[in-house]
Amino acid sequence: xxxxxxxxxxxxxxxxxxxxxxxxxxxxxxxxxxxxxxxxxxxxxxxxxxxxxxxxxxxxxxxxxxxxxxx
Numbered sequence: 001x002x003x004x005x006x007x008x009x010x011x012x013x014x015x016x017x018x019x020x021x022x023x024x025x026x027x028x029x030x031x032x033x034x035x036x037x038x039x040x041x042x043x044x045x046x047x048x049x050x051x052x053x054x055x056x057x058x059x060x061x062x063x064x065x066x067x068x069x070x071x
Contacts, residue, residue, distance in 0.1 A: 007036055014055045
């Protein structure tokens, strides 16, 4: 993976694209293993996101926003 970070399904993160920042939720790894399919809204479509644009939140687990992969 580009930034060597590993994410788990349901984990929330910050997506950074230039000066635009968004919260996302990991659905699962993509087939090439260089990123993840992620949700940025409540819709069904997950976007393929490169790991170089994904940044972990140190305190993400305290929130009810974080979804678990088995939910």
